[in-house]
Amino acid sequence: MGRVGIIAGLGRLPVVFAAEARKAGLEAVAVGVVDNLDPGLAGVVNELRRIPAGRWQEIIDALHDMQVKEVYLLGKVGKGRIFDPNGLDSRFLALTASLREKNDDALLQAFVDDLEREGFVVGEQGRLLPHLVPPPGVLTRRQPTEREWRDIAYGYRIAKGLAGMDVGQACAVKDGVVLALEAIDGTDACIRRGGSLCGPGVVAMKVAKPKQDLRFDIPVIGLDTLQSLLDVKGSVLAFEGGISFVIDREELVARADAHEVAVVAYRPDMQIPA
Amino acid sequence: MGRVGIIAGLGRLPVVFAAEARKAGLEAVAVGVVDNLDPGLAGVVNELRRIPAGRWQEIIDALHDMQVKEVYLLGKVGKGRIFDPNGLDSRFLALTASLREKNDDALLQAFVDDLEREGFVVGEQGRLLPHLVPPPGVLTRRQPTEREWRDIAYGYRIAKGLAGMDVGQACAVKDGVVLALEAIDGTDACIRRGGSLCGPGVVAMKVAKPKQDLRFDIPVIGLDTLQSLLDVKGSVLAFEGGISFVIDREELVARADAHEVAVVAYRPDMQIPA
Structure with a gap:
């Protein structure tokens, strides 16, 4: 064994x-x-x-x-x-x-x-853990609005740029404005800081590095991440689909649905619902 | 007239x-x-x-x-x-x-x-205001240490990358670790956040954008910037020389000298004292 x-x-x-x-x-x-x-x-x-x-x-x-x-x-x-x-x-x-x-x-x-x-x-x-990695798609009942899809796409590009510099892998965006970037403080603090600067409706994005080493630093989303978003009345928890781990997925999605939050496994080439 | x-x-x-x-x-x-x-x-x-x-x-x-x-x-x-x-x-x-x-x-x-x-x-x-723009060089009596020069050079590269994404123009670094990046919160908050995460000795860096429009967003350093650094016991206030404005320069340098802080107008091609 x-x-x-x-x-x-x-x-x-x-x-x-x-x-x-x-x-x-x-x-x-x-x-x-x-x-x-x-x-x-x-x-x-x-x-x-x-x-x-x-x-x-x-x-x-x-x-x-x-x-x-x-x-x-x-x-x-x-x-x-x-x-x-x-x-x-x-x-x-x-x-x-x-x-x-x-x-x-x-x-x-x-x-x-x-x-x-x-x-x-x-x-x-x-x-x-392949079953912990959602393919691209929306996991929740609630779909992002058009404004939120734009913030998701913008946040993805910014977070990728940040991850390419290897400083952090997450950012918080609302209505076309980048509010906060992750550095040493971590994803949850980034989400809370961003959300506290814009009122309700922040969109959180977490991505893999452009050259991701599969042995470490793969993005992880869990109940703590969602809670950070809920505490600042955020509206979307987005992450890179096809590589990120989602822990306690059923409970996370149920809790997100209860708060009308959209959870999105994003890829820049995914088909976005009209 | x-x-x-x-x-x-x-x-x-x-x-x-x-x-x-x-x-x-x-x-x-x-x-x-x-x-x-x-x-x-x-x-x-x-x-x-x-x-x-x-x-x-x-x-x-x-x-x-x-x-x-x-x-x-x-x-x-x-x-x-x-x-x-x-x-x-x-x-x-x-x-x-x-x-x-x-x-x-x-x-x-x-x-x-x-x-x-x-x-x-x-x-x-x-x-x-050309006289408000210091050429590259160290403005204070105190010169950066070797460790600080490395943090200055690293911070410059990171802040430039950030400015290229047009999200912010400043970062806080210590001992090879990027602690905080400016987003909507501004330079002073970035310096305070970075400094609060590492104890004494943070190095602050503020830069111009890679394609700087000379009509707006030119980096400005002043007594408030220095005070943010002093409040977290930071050790270096660095900015891009040859383009940034330094306001109240005499008082700023005197106050920095009094606290043994180095103020540096940096350029990546500048001669660094051995």
Whole structure:
């Protein structure tokens, strides 16, 4: 029986992945590297160790000790910890110190390379989760209005440009105005900031990078994302269809329908209803 | 004697411009279109009328009435008012409704075109103010460190990319990490947000657009910009040299020196001190 290792950050993605791994007849073990790990993770893995992300050598040692070869990076790990030197071990510091520009790709690639030097294989996030990736289309009963379709298309182009610079992958738009762009603060903060600047009706867009590494940074949409939008009375939650993960999709769509929010898996070449 | 008209937004730029116009032997008249107009403006123009930006027809009428042909757009007018339909007259609404994407260039161009249809000539902001544009170089006693020079260069590239999408012209960087990008919230909010996310030492960068229209949106740096940086214990205030305006430069540099902040008029091809 195969065994996979998970380096688990925030959110439900590590839990869903581990559950699917089990269904597929694999053993899953995990190292939880963030404080607010989803409490459900412990119940779906054979073993869970908790080691802060900054103690990178211990994480490596734990993965060896748990005898995994295949490792998956799942769930967000805030980049802000770079500014808190307390608790960063010398291996972590050496990896990040060598980078002049600490954009997400450069940082993650450095950690992936280090895992590979240790003999691990870093797997693609989507390997066990194809059913979490909606094809292009509108998931909700409520369809976007004409104005919203225009904002979706504009937001897609802006978010792609941003993702091409590897600074963030999301933006908030309303009525042809880009209100907020994601940087280190993350998607939810971007949606909340944008929505707070324009009153009801903000359109949120999250995309993959133009050259997306399928091992990390694939867009993830979940109940938290929707809640951020609902809290600012937003009207559309859009993301790149065919690649983004939607977690807890049934509940997300039901809750969106209850609030008349449109949820859209967008592609620039999709057929837009007239 | 010539006479110039100013459509005056926030900040000291309209005041400085009007004072220079007078020194050059011109008469200056102004329409103040924002609530928090600099109180010094009234003292340096021959006539000042106050009309909110949304009452566009009245602004046009006032400029005709004050018998100006040459008009300058000076000082920031927040784009957020688009989301407050109260007080937008039918001419303002017609101009903005025709735009699918309300980025700064599209919006300003629509208003400039409308002024030109009315027979006005919209002048270049820098016409009377070449002495406000520092050439590339470090303005302060304190020189950037090697780490800060790297952040300046990285921030320049990111801000230029952002400005090329016409969403904002500023960003905040520290230690190779892009912390915040300007969108509708403006430069000061971007600096404060970025600085609040990383502790002391943020580097702020503000640039011109890749295809800068010299009649509007030229970067402006002033005491408010510096204060935003000081409030988050930032360490470098950088902007594009050779095009940006620095207002109240002597006081700005003195205050920066007092706080050991480096102020840098940057160009990517400038000689960086070893």
